[in-house]
Amino acid sequence: MSGDLDRSNEAARPAPLPTLAKACVRGAKHVRDNRPGQDAIASAAADDLVALAVADGHGTSARADVGASLAVQVAIEHLLRFGREVRDVAELRRVQAYASHPLRLHLVRDWIDRVRQHANDDAIDLQIYGSTLLFALATPSYLLLGQLGDGDILLARAGGDLVRPIAADPANFAEETSSLCQPEAWTKLQVRVQPAPRAETLLLLSTDGYGKSYASDAVFEQIAPDYLEMMRADQPADVERQLPEILDAVSAGGSGDDIAFGILYWAAPKEGEAPCASS
Amino acid sequence: MREFVTVPAGDRIAGRKLLGSGGQGEVWLGQAGGRDVAVKVYHQHTATTAQRACIERVIDKGPPASCFLWPLTLVEDRAAGTYGYVMELRAQRFRSLEDFMARRIVPTFRALMTAAWQLADGFLRLHSLGLCYRDISFANVFFDPVDGDVRICDNDNVDVTGTTSGGILGTPRFMAPEVVRREALPSAETDRFSLAVLLFHMLMGGHPLDGEREARIRCLDIPALEKLYGFEPLYIFDPRDASNRPRKGVHDNPLAFHPLYPLAVREHFERSFTEGLHYPTKRVRESEWRKLFARVVDGIVPCACGAENFYDPDTYTSQGADACWACKRALSLPPRMRVDDHVIVLSRDAKLRGHHLGSSDDAAPVADISQHPTNPGQLGLRNLTATAWTLTRPDGTVVDVPPGRSAAIASGNKINFGTVTGEIRE
Numbered sequence: 001m002s003g004d005l006d007r008s009n010e011a012a013r014p015a016p017l018p019t020l021a022k023a024c025v026r027g028a029k030h031v032r033d034n035r036p037g038q039d040a041i042a043s044a045a046a047d048d049l050v051a052l053a054v055a056d057g058h059g060t061s062a063r064a065d066v067g068a069s070l071a072v073q074v075a076i077e078h079l080l081r082f083g084r085e086v087r088d089v090a091e092l093r094r095v096q097a098y099a100s101h102p103l104r105l106h107l108v109r110d111w112i113d114r115v116r117q118h119a120n121d122d123a124i125d126l127q128i129y130g131s132t133l134l135f136a137l138a139t140p141s142y143l144l145l146g147q148l149g150d151g152d153i154l155l156a157r158a159g160g161d162l163v164r165p166i167a168a169d170p171a172n173f174a175e176e177t178s179s180l181c182q183p184e185a186w187t188k189l190q191v192r193v194q195p196a197p198r199a200e201t202l203l204l205l206s207t208d209g210y211g212k213s214y215a216s217d218a219v220f221e222q223i224a225p226d227y228l229e230m231m232r233a234d235q236p237a238d239v240e241r242q243l244p245e246i247l248d249a250v251s252a253g254g255s256g257d258d259i260a261f262g263i264l265y266w267a268a269p270k271e272g273e274a275p276c277a278s279s
Numbered sequence: 280m281r282e283f284v285t286v287p288a289g290d291r292i293a294g295r296k297l298l299g300s301g302g303q304g305e306v307w308l309g310q311a312g313g314r315d316v317a318v319k320v321y322h323q324h325t326a327t328t329a330q331r332a333c334i335e336r337v338i339d340k341g342p343p344a345s346c347f348l349w350p351l352t353l354v355e356d357r358a359a360g361t362y363g364y365v366m367e368l369r370a371q372r373f374r375s376l377e378d379f380m381a382r383r384i385v386p387t388f389r390a391l392m393t394a395a396w397q398l399a400d401g402f403l404r405l406h407s408l409g410l411c412y413r414d415i416s417f418a419n420v421f422f423d424p425v426d427g428d429v430r431i432c433d434n435d436n437v438d439v440t441g442t443t444s445g446g447i448l449g450t451p452r453f454m455a456p457e458v459v460r461r462e463a464l465p466s467a468e469t470d471r472f473s474l475a476v477l478l479f480h481m482l483m484g485g486h487p488l489d490g491e492r493e494a495r496i497r498c499l500d501i502p503a504l505e506k507l508y509g510f511e512p513l514y515i516f517d518p519r520d521a522s523n524r525p526r527k528g529v530h531d532n533p534l535a536f537h538p539l540y541p542l543a544v545r546e547h548f549e550r551s552f553t554e555g556l557h558y559p560t561k562r563v564r565e566s567e568w569r570k571l572f573a574r575v576v577d578g579i580v581p582c583a584c585g586a587e588n589f590y591d592p593d594t595y596t597s598q599g600a601d602a603c604w605a606c607k608r609a610l611s612l613p614p615r616m617r618v619d620d621h622v623i624v625l626s627r628d629a630k631l632r633g634h635h636l637g638s639s640d641d642a643a644p645v646a647d648i649s650q651h652p653t654n655p656g657q658l659g660l661r662n663l664t665a666t667a668w669t670l671t672r673p674d675g676t677v678v679d680v681p682p683g684r685s686a687a688i689a690s691g692n693k694i695n696f697g698t699v700t701g702e703i704r705e
Contacts, residue, residue: 081498092302097416097450098501100377106498142302163297169383184532187381193302195322 014140015196016269017050018203019236022262023243024054027209029256038064039207039258040131042072049083051076053135054260056151056207058179060130063118067129070114071180078107079137079144087139095142096193104146108186126181133180133189134205138264143196143203148189149177150208156224158200158268166190177208200268202228206261210247213254231265239263281307283318283354283363292354292365294318304363311365317348319435320356320363334364334435343404346397346429364435373421373430376481380417386424388587389579389628393427395478396572401431402474403565406467411440413465415473416450417480440466449473452486452508456556459509468559475551475563482540484532487552490515490523494530514552516545539604541578541591547571573634577623580610590615590624614688616660616701625660625688625703636664637698649685659685660694669695 026037038057043050053075057064082103086095115129116122132149145153147166156162169178169190178188202224214220230239247259281294294307304321321330334350342349350364378384386394398420405412412419412434419433436447448458448465455472457463479487486493488508496503513523515533525533537545547563555562578590586605590612603610613626618635631646633639645664651657661684662668668680673691680686686694690705 078498085501091447093414093418094451096302096418097452100417101452102496102504106496110497163300165300184382187377188383190377194300195302195324 014048015198016266017045017048017140018138018197018201018264018266019231020045020050020052020262020264021231021236021240021243022052022260023240023247024260025244025247025251025258027256027258028248028252030258032256036065037258038068039209039260040065040068040072041260041262042076043262044076044080046080047084048140049080050138050264051079051083051135052205052262052264053079053133054151054205054207054262055134056132056149056209056258056260058127058130058132058177061181062128064129064131066118067111067115067131067180070118070129071111071131071133072135074107074111074114075133075135075146078103078110079135082144083137083139092142092193092195095144096191099144099146099191099193104186104189104191108180108189111180127179128181130179130181132177132207134207136203136205136262136264138203138266139196141196142193144191144193145203146189146191148185149179152204152206152208152211152220154202154204154221154224156202156204156228157197158228160225162221162224165192165194197266198269199266200228200232201266202231203264204261205264207257207259209251209255209257209259210261212257213250213259227263228265231263232267236263236265281320281356282358283307283309283320283356283365285311285365286353286355286362288352292316292318294320304361308368309365311352315368316351316365317368318354318363318365319350320354320359321361323359323361326361330435331362333438336439337434337437338364340408340410342434343408343410344401346401346431347405347434348430348432349434366434369421369430369432372423372425373428374424376417376420376422376477379422379424380480380484384424386422386427388589389576390422390424390427391481392572392576392579394422394429395481396569396576397422397427397429398431398474398478399565399568399572401429402470403569405437406440406470406565409439410437411465411467411470412437412473413447413470414449414453415470415477416453417477418450420477451504453477454508455559456509456512457559459505463559468562471562471564472551472555472559474565474568475548475555478568479548479552482544483536483548485515485525485530487514487516487533487548488512488523489530490525492523494526512552512556514549514556516549517553518549519553539589541575541589543571543591544575569634574621577621577629577635579626579629580612580624581626581628582606582608582610584608590622614658614690614703614705616688616694616703618699618701623701625658627658631660635699636696648688651685651687658688660688661685666697668697671695 022041024039024041040055043052053072055068055071057068086098134151135146137144145165153166155165211220283292292309292311294309296308298306298308303325307318309316309318338350348366352365355362374384413436421430453473453476455469458469515523515525551563580588580590582603584606586603588603613624616623627648629648630644646660649659649661662680662682665682670680670686671677671693692703694701
């Protein structure tokens with residue numbers, strides 16, 4: 001249903017793809033209480049697409065670790081499929097429309113199917129598997145972000161600009177959060193599509209264990225320039241090696257909760273070099 | 280911070296805060312002439328010559344109604360090499376239809392029907408100027424969940440009906456089937472289809488074509504969607520073909536809400552999505568929706584349990600009042616007022632607007648319900664206009680009802696509003 005007649009609206013050239021670093025650590029409290037970690041993270045890079053997802057299984061749910069793990073698996077599969085299918089759609093508002101429906105709907109339906117398969121019970125109470133989900137899909141023409149439940153998505157540009165592209169859901173308050181296990185959960189999954197970054201940009205996705213380790217959002221947001229500097233100076237693999245230690249320290253000194261944390265980094269285009277998707 | 284310059288006046292507007300960002304551009308909070316305004320500025324790659332010409336035409340035409348957040352002045356961001364426009368800021372009380380679908384807001388039926396009425400009225404006025412909106416969808420409509428006031432955004436794609444400038448054909452799932460099939464360009468007729476889809480979503484909590492066929496699709500498959508919404512569309516409540524009914528557990532909202540509405544509402548949707556799917560000229564016109572929702576808003580009956588029910592004068596005459604859909608107890612009907620062939624239920628939160636009294640100005644209520652200061656059980660219809668009404672009691676006595684005063688709501692009372700007369704029945 002590509003309905004755009006004026007192809008001059010298309011972004012003139014493909015944007016570069018980001019590099020990626022990620023880690024998931026068991027929270028200090030979970031270690032102390034000998035409980036399993038309930039956060040999950042997954043990523044994939046294929047066909048000019050980079051997908052990243054984090055999820056936080058609810059502490060009160062018996063199989064939250066499985067729910068979170070299924071959530072990131074399902075998200076990555078659907079994001080890659082979406083990126084391949086919605087490749088030649090010229091207008092970003094149409095990409096947004098496809099992300100709103102059917103991507104959200106199919107993703108949540110698929111998670112429910114997998115939960116039922118895992119439980120081997122079509123009538124299973126989904127709350128046992130309850131989880132949040134945050135994701136990002138980077139393509140040469142657009143960046144798709146999604147969030148259901150609490151957690152943080154920060155987008156930082158060189159020069160100090162920092163935005164939260166997805167507005168806070170008022171349902172996420174104190175320890176309450178929207179969840180994949182709720183009825184009509186797909187309607188609560190917020191998705192945003194924006195043009196692919198063409199200047200140096202950093203995207204951070206984290207479960208709430210990271211943000212609530214800080215006294216306020218403003219203090220937490222100070223991590224963005226630090227990670228921007230790290231990604232600028234080091235190789236992604238080097239940053240990734242450092243992440244578990246950093247996150248362990250944050251959890252131990254802060255929330256004590258699990259943390260799943262991922263970074264996408266678009267380097268500044270080199271002078272005189274036209275960015276391209278394969279760079 | 281960003282700086283915008285109005286065209287052609289050259290006034291400067293400081294963009295103080297980024298309010299939002301999307302595929303087409305960004306919206307900034309700015310200040311112009313000492314008041315806050317919104318400034319939409321396009322991304323460089325969406326700032327086409329055709330889009331600019333479209334905005335200039337829209338500004339030139341002026342807003343069709345106050346519910347449109349209309350482009351008011353063209354601006355340029357010379358540093359960024361792009362342009363945009365100034366519009367009124369959308370007040371915080373207006374919430375998105377996305378919020379409604381996600382149950383972040385739970386409006387009353389009265390607010391919802393009022394919003395539906397305002398949407399029909401707004402698009403009627405837009406179309407009567409020879410314009411079409413081209414992209415009616417969730418994303419562009421906001422409403423106040425308390426009183427149903429509507430604001431329609433993203434009016435920069437509005438253009439003369441049947442044109443292709445700007446290239447917008449609409450939003451998937453809201454586009455008319457003939458547009459999906461690429462057989463037609465956006466027009467008032469295709470807007471009418473999108474409006475019907477939007478209204479169906481608002482009233483039934485789902486899509487009119489999403490039934491069994493949609494439930495079988497498991498991943499994003501654009502050809503399958505084109506079949507569903509363009510090449511082989513089938514209404515989920517089609518009376519002649521039951522093969523696309525809503526599936527329990529998947530499409531529960533339409534299953535639950537459809538039976539609650541008066542027959543006339545169901546008939547309007549049936550026409551929209553049976554004949555109207557295939558014959559654009561047979562689609563329900565905005566004036567018909569407007570008349571329908573005026574009747575539905577005026578027929579809301581609150582039950583003692585708190586649930587709102589819909590009163591249908593024809594059903595009531597022949598069968599007595601229905602039971603409440605929520606508590607199943609018999610409904611007790613409040614007094615009603617008949618104005619010509621229109622019946623208004625005078626419940627405590629009822630309001631009369633201009634259209635009830637033959638005026639086209641619906642901006643503010645012209646009457647509401649008041650309580651007698653010493654006898655709270657005695658209700659009155661308060662005159663909110665600037666001119667006096669005349670009340671004739673059943674015994675023939677006649678009294679004036681000046682502005683601010685109330686006419687007693689009692690059986691047999693007749694109120695002359697100037698151009699029309701209403702008669703009260705209990």
